Amino acid sequence: MAEAYSDVRGFRTLLAKEIRRFVSVIGQTVTAPVVTALLYLVVFAQALRGQPSSYPDVSYTQFLVPGLIMMSVLQNAFANTSSSLTQSKFMGNLVFVLMAPLSTLEIFGAYVLAALLRAALVVVVLIAATWPFVHLVIERPLALIAMFLLAGGTLAALGMIGGIVATKFDHLAAFQNFVVMPLSFLSGVFYSIHSLPPFWEQVSRFNPFFYLIDGFRYGFFGVGDAPILHSLLWGLGCFLLVSTVCITMLKTGYKLRA
Amino acid sequence: MDARSQSSIATGNVPGGVADAPALDIVAVSKRYGDVHALDGLDLRIECGEYFGLLGPNGAGKSTLINSISGLVRPDSGSIRVLGHDNRSEFRVARRLLGVVPQELVFDPFFKVEDVLRIQAGYYGCGPEAQPWIEELIQRLDLGFKRRASMRTLSGGQKRRVMIAQALVHRPQVVILDEPTAGVDVELRRTLWKFTRELNAAGTTIVLTTHYLDEAQALCHRIAIVDHGKLKLVETTEALLARNPWRFLQLKLAAGTVLPAVLEPLVASRTNGSVELKLHRDEHSIGEVMAALKAADVDILDMHTREPRLEDVFIDLTYGARNG
Ligand SMILES: Nc1ncnc2c1ncn2[C@@H]1O[C@H](COP(=O)(O)OP(=O)(O)OP(=O)(O)O)[C@@H](O)[C@H]1O
Ligand SMILES: [Mg+2]
Numbered sequence: 001m002a003e004a005y006s007d008v009r010g011f012r013t014l015l016a017k018e019i020r021r022f023v024s025v026i027g028q029t030v031t032a033p034v035v036t037a038l039l040y041l042v043v044f045a046q047a048l049r050g051q052p053s054s055y056p057d058v059s060y061t062q063f064l065v066p067g068l069i070m071m072s073v074l075q076n077a078f079a080n081t082s083s084s085l086t087q088s089k090f091m092g093n094l095v096f097v098l099m100a101p102l103s104t105l106e107i108f109g110a111y112v113l114a115a116l117l118r119a120a121l122v123v124v125v126l127i128a129a130t131w132p133f134v135h136l137v138i139e140r141p142l143a144l145i146a147m148f149l150l151a152g153g154t155l156a157a158l159g160m161i162g163g164i165v166a167t168k169f170d171h172l173a174a175f176q177n178f179v180v181m182p183l184s185f186l187s188g189v190f191y192s193i194h195s196l197p198p199f200w201e202q203v204s205r206f207n208p209f210f211y212l213i214d215g216f217r218y219g220f221f222g223v224g225d226a227p228i229l230h231s232l233l234w235g236l237g238c239f240l241l242v243s244t245v246c247i248t249m250l251k252t253g254y255k256l257r258a
Numbered sequence: 259m260d261a262r263s264q265s266s267i268a269t270g271n272v273p274g275g276v277a278d279a280p281a282l283d284i285v286a287v288s289k290r291y292g293d294v295h296a297l298d299g300l301d302l303r304i305e306c307g308e309y310f311g312l313l314g315p316n317g318a319g320k321s322t323l324i325n326s327i328s329g330l331v332r333p334d335s336g337s338i339r340v341l342g343h344d345n346r347s348e349f350r351v352a353r354r355l356l357g358v359v360p361q362e363l364v365f366d367p368f369f370k371v372e373d374v375l376r377i378q379a380g381y382y383g384c385g386p387e388a389q390p391w392i393e394e395l396i397q398r399l400d401l402g403f404k405r406r407a408s409m410r411t412l413s414g415g416q417k418r419r420v421m422i423a424q425a426l427v428h429r430p431q432v433v434i435l436d437e438p439t440a441g442v443d444v445e446l447r448r449t450l451w452k453f454t455r456e457l458n459a460a461g462t463t464i465v466l467t468t469h470y471l472d473e474a475q476a477l478c479h480r481i482a483i484v485d486h487g488k489l490k491l492v493e494t495t496e497a498l499l500a501r502n503p504w505r506f507l508q509l510k511l512a513a514g515t516v517l518p519a520v521l522e523p524l525v526a527s528r529t530n531g532s533v534e535l536k537l538h539r540d541e542h543s544i545g546e547v548m549a550a551l552k553a554a555d556v557d558i559l560d561m562h563t564r565e566p567r568l569e570d571v572f573i574d575l576t577y578g579a580r581n582g
Contacts, residue, residue, distance in 0.1 A: 013380025
């Protein structure tokens with residue numbers, strides 16, 4: 001009946017559109033976060049040079065790089081979906097997506113994949129940029145990729161929720177500043193949680209971002225503060241939870257289909 | 259390949275319509291916003307091939323109805339079918355059969371006109387084979403000189419043209435235009451009239467909302483009047499006009515001429531040198547009026563008759579009812 005139409009083309013088109021959107025402002029979407037991460041690296045690596053990393057044979061600078069990369073992944077995945085959705089919602093052009101014959105899952109998938117792609121670009125550029133100064137070997141590439149996908153996917157879905165719920169750009173900024181930033185800073189980017197006092201170490205173990213970052217670091221060094229299985233399960237749990245909430249919102253038309 | 263997939267105005271090549279199903283079948287649709295019944299159990303059936311007018315005062319519920327059809331609004335209850343396909347459970351087919359121009363001017367500032375149309379076609383599963391039709395839309399809507407311009411640089415009317423092209427890009431069988439001529443120049447109005455008539459002649463069902471009643475009168479075969487979320491009436495345009503029993507006769511008289519006393523009660527208005535007589539279709543014949551004028555030897559410089567306009571009927575049915 002509808003064979004004249006390709007069902008994947010709608011999804012592909014939305015994905016391509018979302019990619020073009022961040023590529024067209026690549027200075028803001030890739031270059032800027034890379035520069036930010038490199039600044040952190042220079043400052044902290046200088047200030048804390050010589051600190052032990054609590055991992056054998058890993059210098060503090062080497063320890064720092066994966067955490068900074070993951071922090072950029074988290075922030076950029078969130079930023080991509082949330083700003084894209086909020087903008088098209090406020091501009092009103094989201095109606096063209098909402099009226100199109102696209103399913104909830106296709107819309108979700110296209111936004112999340114585009115965000116993952118932007119995050120991946122940031123990762124690749126960061127690794128390339130730090131390569132001459134910080135030598136890193138990727139011991140467990142599969143774990144690394146899995147953690148990247150789960151972490152990026154979770155934050156991309158969270159960004160969609162933010163974009164759906166926000167009624168002002170301020171709301172998104174508040175979410176970034178009061179949730180995403182603190183959680184990523186307090187998650188062992190700059191230190192191993194083993195170096196924390198016992199109470200704070202326990203608290204960190206309830207921060208999902210800790211597992212996202214720790215699991216990612218495991219991908220590089222083959223060791224982490226938590227067992228990799230825990231990190232993978234935390235990542236998977238977060239991703240499933242957040243995407244279920246997001247997909248349910250899209251399905252019911254919450255705030256988008258008045 | 260069938261002839262219709264060539265670049266031509268015919269839009270009937272979208273598969274998926276159920277045989278004999280009406281273009282739009284709206285049953286008991288309700289939508290509340292707080293205390294406002296934007297739609298209050300509205301039923302409406304629009305047949306295939308109609309050029310249908312959806313009229314009603316501001317806030318009547320027209321856009322809420324259109325958005326319920328397109329999926330932008332989730333009604334509280336009721337069902338909507340597009341050519342026999344439920345717009346929720348069979349949303350893919352239903353939405354492909356539908357092309358909607360929203361009332362608000364919305365656009366994506368990131369893209370060029372051409373890109374917008376290609377992306378829109380892609381959403382509906384149309385690829386490079388849609389290019390000739392996109393080309394034709396660009397020409398017909400006079401967007402050729404702006405095709406590579408960024409959306410943000412277009413004027414309001416130009417953006418409206420792009421929105422109209424967007425709605426047509428996948429050759430929908432049912433096209434809904436929510437006030438497409440609000441704030442557009444005479445030229446685009448003409449273009450749109452001609453274009454939508456051609457689409458309609460080629461088999462596309464058109465639903466139009468407008469506050470220009472002469473436009474509805476000129477274009478629509480049937481008209482629905484909506485008010486307070488309810489359907490006030492649905493009738494053919496002629497039947498609607500025939501509801502108004504008055505005819506108007508305008509006379510331009512030579513200076514100083516006095517109208518015979520028998521005609522005085524019929525005077526509806528006087529403007530410098532002309533009088534307008536209001537005649538009831540059944541009670542006053544124009545012949546008698548002419549005879550009375552002749553008998554009084556009145557010097558007539560010019561005269562013409564005016565049929566009632568949709569506006570007169572509309573006012574009676576909406577504002578008249580509200581005040582009454
Ligand atoms: N999202 C919304 N939230 C609250 N009220 C709404 C919303 N959308 C519409 N309404 C209300 O529903 C009623 C119908 O609005 P609608 O836009 O359908 O009218 P309309 O017939 O299209 O009017 P117009 O000719 O001005 O475009 C109005 O009273 C409006 O205030
Ligand atoms: Mg409206």
